[in-house]
Amino acid sequence: MTELLVKNAFVIDPLNGIRGEVMDIAVRDGWIVESVGDGAEVIDAAGCLTLPGGIDSHTHICGTKVNFGRYMMPEDMRAGRTQRRGVMHSTSGYSVPTTYGNSYRYCAMGYTSVLEGAMAPLEARHTHEEFAATPLQDTMANTLFDGNWPVMEAVRDGDVKRAAAIVAWTLAAVKGFAIKLTNPGGSECWGWGKNVHCIREMVPYFGVSPAEIIQTLIRANEMLRLPHSVHLHCNNLGVPGNYTCTIGSMDLAPDLNPDRQSLYLTHVQFHAYGGTSWKDICSKAEPVAYTVNRKPQITIDMGQMMFGKTTTMTADGPMEFNLYRLHHNKWSNHDVELETTSGIIPVYYSRTSVVNCVMWAIGLELALLVKNPWQCLLATDNPNGGPFIKYPEIIALLMSRRYREEELKTLAPGTHSRITLPSLDRELDWHDIAVMTRAGQARALGIRSIGKGHLAPGAEADIAIYPIRVDKTDPSRQYREVIQAFQKTAWTVKRGRPVARDGEILVPGVNKTIWARAKVREELDMGRDPEFARNFDRYYTVRMSNYPVQDVYLQRSLCMESEAQL
Amino acid sequence: MIVRDVICPFCACLCDDLDVHVEDGRVTGVDNACDLGSHKFMTDHRMKGPVRRTASGWEEIPLEEAIRETAELLEAAERPLLYGWSGTCGEAQSAGVHLAELVGGVIDATTSVCHGPSILAIQEVGHPGCTLGQVKNRADVVVYWGCNPQHAHPRHLSRYTTYADGFFVRNAFKERKVIVADIRGTDSTNLADEFIRLQPGGDYAVLGALRAIVRGKGDVVPPEVAGVSREQLYRIADLCKTAKYGAFFFGMGLTQTAGKYKNIRNAIELVDELSRHTKWTLTPMRGHFNVYGFNEVCTWMTGYPYAVDFARGMAFYNPGETTAVDILARKECDMCLVVASDPAAHFPAEAVEHLASIPVVQLDPFPNLTTAFARIQIPVAVSGIDADGTAYRMDGVPLRLHRVLDRGYPDDAGILLEITRRITGGGSR
Amino acid sequence: MILNTGRTIPQGNSVEYKPSPEYGAETSRAFLAPLDLMDLGIEDGDRIRISCGDRSVVLTVSAGDHVPPGTLFVPYGAHANHVVPAATHGTGMPDFKGISVDVEPATDPVRSVWDLMEDLGGRRY
Structure with missing residues (x-):
């Protein structure tokens, strides 16, 4: 038995209605309990801000395309090197760090759980191998179904149950966590070098539209009673005028689940553009946020863009090719048979570019215009909008109008007329930030039930203690202190163990992977479906028996089971 | 005992449909493997x-x-x-x-x-690639450049290209055109619809000429480039541009000859260029x-x-x-x-x-x-x-x-x- | 002449057991265009010595219609590597193809792979 007592913590724990109280947190064997004995190890938080461990609900840190980003960019690897030290392995990389680099840097920022935003089922084993080398976070994988042939056939046939059954089989086979749709239907088109541009266009041969794929899978998801909702990367990312497509996608979502959203839209900054070309691009954060405000069934994340060098990587293959034709830098693409695609290009977001300045403003506008922080979570679509190490700056921008004004002065001329940010007075408070960086994620991902995102007895003891006194700090003025505090915890506690102290990693750690299995009736088990098996072995280049990810790939495995209602 | 769907640990095709017969702790037979794979399973000269x-x-x-x-x-x-x-x-x-x-x-x-040089080229210009099932199900034009799959990856053709029927290519042997580029005739060039026979060391120039033609700058191409006629180059460029889905495979004929990674860079940029017209992907024929x-x-x-x-x-x-x-x-x-x-x-x-x-x-x-x-x-x-x-x-x-x-x-x-x-x-x- | 090396089925078949006679026999073959054999005044099955700088190796000749005149093809292995220069021109990759070599008829026997290893300071197993 190991016990830990965090004393004098200034706790904000939104899921339990705690908005800032000095209290002690007792931990036994990795879990938060009512009290511990006198022999417990003690951490004195000294009145510092103490939050549940951070959760990133959309980041790209592990798997085929992430690793290809590293592989093709030795220049990025050289831009962020650290030596082997104590229990820490050497690390490389700035925007796409090595697995250890990601893990240590997230840990130092108090993040203890992360969701990889896109995993191709066929290459799931790769993602799990990298998860195993990401030792200080619990990990989950969004699983791509945007161009899945059997799913599209079921959608075409109007067979929601079969679509659900295919999802259930696939998630269990690849140990995935949730349904991810990236540019639904567009991935299949990209197999022919083409794309769909909004939700009503048809996918060649399969005769389905993105809207039909989205609607069917939202219903299938709820039938399977999966922890998370459908996780959508809308069609037409990064194209001026795309906000109508985004709002159209939001309008597809019924309100089916009382505990969380029915549709999660990710990196919405990239999907809230007005105008007709790069010349007249402008912010449409207002109508998008307005739509979110009147739809409790929607949750979004910001997809904030931050200035500087980074790498774009997404399962949206055609978008990356278009970006390549703009930037003329290097371009990688990877199409995955029967399933999906992906692309990668390095980018530099510059304050001298009006387009980039508008993008920067849109992300912040979304967070300030969405009234309920539970509906707009903080993320950059790491590393697409910028590496996650920029989160502290985003927090400060949201908490300080003064900081925003300082930054607005540095933007390219011509930006102000295209954005509404200068007119927004709202300053988020500490509680809002706690919601947008952990509690909201726990609710949106449906992992509160396994003890994530809160600090009441029964919660897993993932705790972040930031070196800042809420009672002595005015974030509106002291935004530099806010940035500094969120960059490096005083302590990060993972599974009841102190794992980082002032940014130094203390233990090697062992990753845990959370995945979802919906139990379906035997006649809907695709593992026994002759047509599914026949087509699998005919069109994949991997035998169905060699496809599932073996248990050995998960060092610690937490399967969230549900009883499907099919 | 027969173990089914075994994965072959010889080449990077990783064929995963082998049936391996095992008796008394020895492999007694292998079904579905190529010659190279079978030999590996049957070899028994281990150090004690x-x-x-x-x-x-x-x-x-x-x-x-x-x-x-x-x-x-x-x-x-x-x-x-x-x-x-x-x-x-x-x-x-x-x-x-x-x-x-x-x-x-x-x-x-x-x-x-x-393929070290391939990686150096990818680090310069990136890599438009795909999994092999994309090729099997879609490709109507396949290029093998500087490689001899019949000898180095014997089942590559039957699992992924020439003989592999796919979803959109129902009769691969008839519907799929194969272009092979090499300096010498091989068992692979014998299967080609188009054999680009180039002079040793001529890869960079020929790839460059093809890029020029695809870009609409064919007028700079001389009557012959490293042993390949302009007529053939035009024919091939046309075949590539009008493909519904093209797949470019390459081997050590590009990585080990003079120019090294610059040869591959040129191949990748040819595929980039073709991607502006239709769908193309590129895959290095990895060995081990x-x-x-x-x-x-x-x-x-x-x-x-x-x-x-x-x-x-x-x-x-x-x-x-x-x-x-x-x-x-x-x-x-x-x-x-x-x-x-x-x-x-x-x-x-x-x-x-x-x-x-x-x-x-x-x-x-x-x-x-x-x-x-x-x-x-x-x-x-x-x-x-x-x-x-x-x-x-x-x-x-x-x-x-x-x-x-x-x-x-x-x-x-x-x-x-x-x-x-x-x-x-x-x-x- | 220009030396090119590459993989072949027999070389691949014996690659897991290189001390075997089959491996040595395959990697010590040189394929030349029939025209070049005539020029050298040798026939299929005769031997040649190829040299590059101060290194040389003896190989058995096979006539190959598929080999362009002026070049020779040797299956990838210890024999060809006996003359391949180690320079990589800053790429990590030596020139395994397109190496300029001198070729002359030879009467010396073809050395086994173990002989070659011992020439380089190794010990046969």
């Missing part, structure tokens, strides 16, 4: 146990002693080179990278003498069954695919400097651990010579030419036959190799972890 070189011959030594001595040699070395890795599983590769970091050594894979796996493992652990130098405590990468042939030819390393490869057979003599003057330890199931330079050799289980683990196909698809029998040998990962434990004094986790 660890051996150490003596003044006059070889002596058998206990495993324990072999491991202890290897650990001591690694610890004592100032600049150890850990080389090989393409013939073993990801788990062993991962242990190898950690070990290299621990001892401050250089780790390099056979990549540096096969898990050479790509090493690149993946090494990349997520260190940031670089191969040739990583840990001498300064962080990962440093500079092919041409930190690559095995260069380090050996410069006589720079003072110890060499060879795992799952045979540099003595595959490196130029000048590099091999240095192996004779430093301690060499080899982990390999079989005696090979590097054995001739080994102070110690530890025979291990064969990955994919009597050891399981992860391997990455040439297109990046990761598979779990089967263990179809037990011959009582330890596996690479186990030995490497044990060596690591010796060096850290047991507290690696």
Whole structure:
């Protein structure tokens, strides 16, 4: 038995209605309990801000395309090197760090759980191998179904149950966590070098539209009673005028689940553009946020863009090719048979570019215009909008109008007329930030039930203690202190163990992977479906028996089971 | 007993439909494999146990002693080179990278003498690729450039291209055009609808000419380019542009000839150019069954695919400097651990010579030419036959190799972890 | 002449057991265009010595229609590597193809792979 007592913590724990109280947190064997004995190890938080461990609900840190980003960019690897030290392995990389680099840097920022935003089922084993080398976070994988042939056939046939059954089989086979749709239907088109541009266009041969794929899978998801909702990367990312497509996608979502959203839209900054070309691009954060405000069934994340060098990587293959034709830098693409695609290009977001300045403003506008922080979570679509190490700056921008004004002065001329940010007075408070960086994620991902995102007895003891006194700090003025505090915890506690102290990693750690299995009736088990098996072995280049990810790939495995209602 | 859907641990096609017959702890037959794969399963010339070189011959030594001595040699070395890795599983590769970091050594894979130049080109211009099923289901034009799949990847054509019927290509043999570029006639060029026979060293020029034509700048192309007529070049450019889906495969005919990575860069940029007209992808024909796996493992652990130098405590990468042939030819390393490869057979003599003057330890199931330079050799289980683990196909698809029998040998990962434990004094986790 | 090396089925078949006679026999073959054999005044099955700098090796000749005149093809292995220079021009990759070599008829026997290894300071197993 190991016990830990965090004393004098200034706790904000939104899921339990705690908005800032000095209290002690007792931990036994990795879990938060009512009290511990006198022999417990003690951490004195000294009145510092103490939050549940951070959760990133959309980041790209592990798997085929992430690793290809590293592989093709030795220049990025050289831009962020650290030596082997104590229990820490050497690390490389700035925007796409090595697995250890990601893990240590997230840990130092108090993040203890992360969701990889896109995993191709066929290459799931790769993602799990990298998860195993990401030792200080619990990990989950969004699983791509945007161009899945059997799913599209079921959608075409109007067979929601079969679509659900295919999802259930696939998630269990690849140990995935949730349904991810990236540019639904567009991935299949990209197999022919083409794309769909909004939700009503048809996918060649399969005769389905993105809207039909989205609607069917939202219903299938709820039938399977999966922890998370459908996780959508809308069609037409990064194209001026795309906000109508985004709002159209939001309008597809019924309100089916009382505990969380029915549709999660990710990196919405990239999907809230007005105008007709790069010349007249402008912010449409207002109508998008307005739509979110009147739809409790929607949750979004910001997809904030931050200035500087980074790498774009997404399962949206055609978008990356278009970006390549703009930037003329290097371009990688990877199409995955029967399933999906992906692309990668390095980018530099510059304050001298009006387009980039508008993008920067849109992300912040979304967070300030969405009234309920539970509906707009903080993320950059790491590393697409910028590496996650920029989160502290985003927090400060949201908490300080003064900081925003300082930054607005540095933007390219011509930006102000295209954005509404200068007119927004709202300053988020500490509680809002706690919601947008952990509690909201726990609710949106449906992992509160396994003890994530809160600090009441029964919660897993993932705790972040930031070196800042809420009672002595005015974030509106002291935004530099806010940035500094969120960059490096005083302590990060993972599974009841102190794992980082002032940014130094203390233990090697062992990753845990959370995945979802919906139990379906035997006649809907695709593992026994002759047509599914026949087509699998005919069109994949991997035998169905060699496809599932073996248990050995998960060092610690937490399967969230549900009883499907099919 | 028949073990079904076994994955072949020979080349990076990783065919996963083999039926392996096992009786009394031996493989008695293999169905569905090519000649190369069958031979690997049926070969039985394994070394019995660890051996150490003596003044006059070889002596058998206990495993324990072999491991202890290897650990001591690694610890004592100032600049150890850990080389090989393409013939073993990801788990062993991962242990190898950690070990290299621990001892401050250089780790390099056979990549540096096969598709290292492809990686250098990709680092310049990127890589438009796909999994092989995309080619099988969609491609109506396939290019093999500087490679001879009939000999190096014998089932590549039947599983993924010429003879592989797919969803949108119902009769592949009829509907799929094959273009082969080589300097000599081979069993693969014999199958080609178009054989581009180029003069040795002419690849860069011919690829450049094709790019010019695809770009609409064909007027700069002379009547003949490196032995290839302008007429044929136009015909091929047209075939490529009007394809519904084109797939470009290439091999060491591009990576090992003069120009090296610049040849591949030109091929990638041809595919980029074609992508503006229709769908094209490109795939290096990776050789050893898990050479790509090493690149993946090494990349997520260190940031670089191969040739990583840990001498300064962080990962440093500079092919041409930190690559095995260069380090050996410069006589720079003072110890060499060879795992799952045979540099003595595959490196130029000048590099091999240095192996004779430093301690060499080899982990390999079989005696090979590097054995001739080994102070110690530890025979291990064969990955994919009597050891399981992860391997990455040439297109990046990761598979779990089967263990179809037990011959009582330890596996690479186990030995490497044990060596690591010796060096850290047991507290690696 | 220009030396090119490459993989072949017989070389691949014996690659896991290189001490075998089959491996040595395959990697010590040189394929030349029939025209070049005539020029050299030799026939299929005769031997040649190829040299590059101060290194040389003896190989058995096979006539190959598929080989362009002026070039020779040798299956990838210890024999060809006996003359391949180690320079990588800063790429990590030696020139395994397109190497300029001198070729002359030879009467010396073809050395086994173990002989070659011992020439380089190794010891046969």
